[in-house]
Amino acid sequence: MSFQFDMSDFSEVLVSENAIGRKLDEMAAQIRADYEGKDLLLVGVLKGAVMVMADLARRMPPAVQMDWMAVSSYGSGTKSSGVVRILKDLDADLTGRHVLIVEDIIDTGVTLSWLLGNLRSRGAASVEVASLLRKPDAAKVEVPVTYLGFDIPNQFVVGYGLDFAESYRTLPFVAVLKPEVYGDK
Numbered sequence: 001m002s003f004q005f006d007m008s009d010f011s012e013v014l015v016s017e018n019a020i021g022r023k024l025d026e027m028a029a030q031i032r033a034d035y036e037g038k039d040l041l042l043v044g045v046l047k048g049a050v051m052v053m054a055d056l057a058r059r060m061p062p063a064v065q066m067d068w069m070a071v072s073s074y075g076s077g078t079k080s081s082g083v084v085r086i087l088k089d090l091d092a093d094l095t096g097r098h099v100l101i102v103e104d105i106i107d108t109g110v111t112l113s114w115l116l117g118n119l120r121s122r123g124a125a126s127v128e129v130a131s132l133l134r135k136p137d138a139a140k141v142e143v144p145v146t147y148l149g150f151d152i153p154n155q156f157v158v159g160y161g162l163d164f165a166e167s168y169r170t171l172p173f174v175a176v177l178k179p180e181v182y183g184d185k
């Protein structure tokens with residue numbers, strides 16, 4: 001394993017490390033204002049949301065809590081079918097809680113739409129969504145996103161939590177992977 005990543009794997013850096021940091025500052029300021037005086041539970045969707053969760057949570061007051069879920073969407077190849085299975089459920093009881101789902105990216109919206117319905121059925125006081133990225137041209141289901149970082153084109157991106165075959169998650173920026181890179185694997 002080489003420590004250096006190869007910039008020639010990417011056709012374009014879509015969102016730089018600085019741009020991510022500045023956007024998270026804005027999103028966090030809005031979230032802190034909206035949840036002033038309330039106990040907030042951040043729910044991260046593994047594994048893609050790990051980076052955005054870590055960086056957003058560090059911009060919150062110390063009383064903020066984090067919990068995690070892992071879900072898998074059944075479907076052929078890269079297409080979401082809408083059938084979602086819980087691989088790891090939350091530890092927290094959501095009854096009466098203010099919940100903010102933290103996502104890396106909203107693509108078709110199928111997974112998140114299911115997750116919203118699922119969490120809302122658990123008696124939470126509120127359930128909202130924060131996502132760093134969204135691909136508006138890929139939407140199949142409208143998902144209400146209260147806190148959004150960036151709308152991006154309908155291209156396959158990696159970095160800042162997002163993977164290709166479990167690699168590239170640790171990049172500090174979001175980039176478009178060259179099609180010939182996924183052709184190789």
Ligand code: 5GP
Binds near residue numbers: 106
């Ligand atoms: P959907 O919104 O289609 O139900 O699925 C969203 C999930 O698909 C994301 O949480 C992410 O794991 C994956 N995904 C969607 N678009 C991309 C992308 O451009 N790059 C990567 N690496 N994963 C993506």
Ligand code: MG
Binds near residue numbers: 045046048049104105
């Ligand atoms: Mg995700």
Ligand code: MG
Binds near residue numbers: 163
């Ligand atoms: Mg993935």
